[in-house]
Amino acid sequence: MEALKEELKSKIIEQLNLEDVSVDEIADDDPLFGDGLGLDSIDALELIVMLDKDYGIKLADPKEGKKIFESVGTMADYIAQHKTK
């Protein structure tokens, strides 16, 4: 699970172009949106694509995303339970 969290942090930084953020600066429970990493709605869509492309997870209900994308920790939990690749 720790490896998955580190992997997610790297992917988030790279795919969302968070130029001034390093893996060490993201805590597992930091909010991804709002006061945390400050991601926006386009970033949320990008994360949905990442779940599909990298882990074979298709979100049937976009409302699910709100809980899944709370933090790197919640993302890792969801991916670990639902990934198909």
Add this chain to the structure above:
Amino acid sequence: MMKKKYCISSYCHIRDNTISLNGKTIYTGQHSDLKSLTKSAYRHFDIDYPKFFKMDNLSRLGFLAAEILLTNEGVLPENEEDIAIVLSNRASSLDTDRKHWESIRDSHNYYPSPAIFVYTLPNICIGEISIRHKLYSENSFFIFDEFNPNHLFSYANGLLDTEKTRKVLCGWVDVDGPVYKAFLYLVGKEGPVLHSIEEITRLF
């Protein structure tokens, strides 16, 4: 009725790894691509706007030229200014359109990136400049086969003559693969260069 005369108060070029303001080189580098150049220039000019790194090359180019020019003019991002934007280019958003196409052309590997897709319109470049500098006035982005000073001149004069705006940020922002060029200039009532087709052509 006598036609009003306007002036160009500042102009900025970004081309061939060089950035110049009012004809004077203010940054030069040895970068292999536009992305690297704009990133390095962002650091050099100590700009603090993380969203810059999410922009496509066209928006980065336009944003950077506008940032340098408007900062020189004392236009601060925290103040609302009455400045219209009229930009133009040849390649529209083709550079990013190609990247989007790459992500969707294989039906077995179909993962369009929302972050790329949102830049598949050239006027998004104007949006990025407007958001940064709180510019809510008129704006237009025109596509031409080549730089068209006549059109930019008459369109800017029209906006100023009809008092739609106090100043107009005009120019050319073009990116097509490895080829890029930005030339922005600010037109208003005061400035050292007469706003004329001849002068726009000369500065370009």
